[in-house]
Amino acid sequence: MPPTQLGRVQLLIMQVLWDKGRATAREITDTINASEPIAHSTVQTLLRGLEQKGAISHRAEGRTFVFVPLIAEDKFRTSVTRDLLDRVFGGNAGSLVAHLLKHEKVSREEVAEIRKLIDRQAKK
Numbered sequence: 001m002p003p004t005q006l007g008r009v010q011l012l013i014m015q016v017l018w019d020k021g022r023a024t025a026r027e028i029t030d031t032i033n034a035s036e037p038i039a040h041s042t043v044q045t046l047l048r049g050l051e052q053k054g055a056i057s058h059r060a061e062g063r064t065f066v067f068v069p070l071i072a073e074d075k076f077r078t079s080v081t082r083d084l085l086d087r088v089f090g091g092n093a094g095s096l097v098a099h100l101l102k103h104e105k106v107s108r109e110e111v112a113e114i115r116k117l118i119d120r121q122a123k124k
Contacts, residue, residue, distance in 0.1 A: 006050075006053075006055070007046075009038065009046055010046050010049065010050055010055075013028055013032070013043065013047065013050060014050070014055065014056075014069060014073075014076070015073075016031045016032065017056060017067060017068065017069040018069055018073040021069075022066050022067065022068045023066070023067055024064050024067070025040065025043055025047055025065065025067070026040065028047070028067070029043045047067060054070060054071075055069065055070060055071055056068065056069055057070050084096070101114075
């Protein structure tokens with residue numbers, strides 16, 4: 001099962017890897033630095049933690065490590081959502097959706113998409 005407990009910056013690293021498919025620590029650092037400052041040494045430390053969690057792996061290409069994700073983004077999202085649903089909402093998906101609609105800014109387009117999904121599910 002994919003690890004569900006990732007810190008904010010670990011998740012940023014995973015998003016870089018999901019987007020690129022593979023990347024060096026320097027490429028990851030540079031990509032994250034485009035939106036917020038982060039030290040290269042911090043990225044290296046977090047990469048080791050992600051490897052220990054089984055979320056990523058690396059292979060050596062010369063003197064450089066190239067990192068790849070071991071879990072797919074959709075599998076991670078499913079795992080994290082299931083964990084949130086179970087721990088916070090007692091497994092009740094309706095409560096999660098109601099909470100989001102009541103407490104988050106949801107655009108008209110998003111509401112329309114949610115309605116379509118609900119209608120599709122109701123027809124099953």
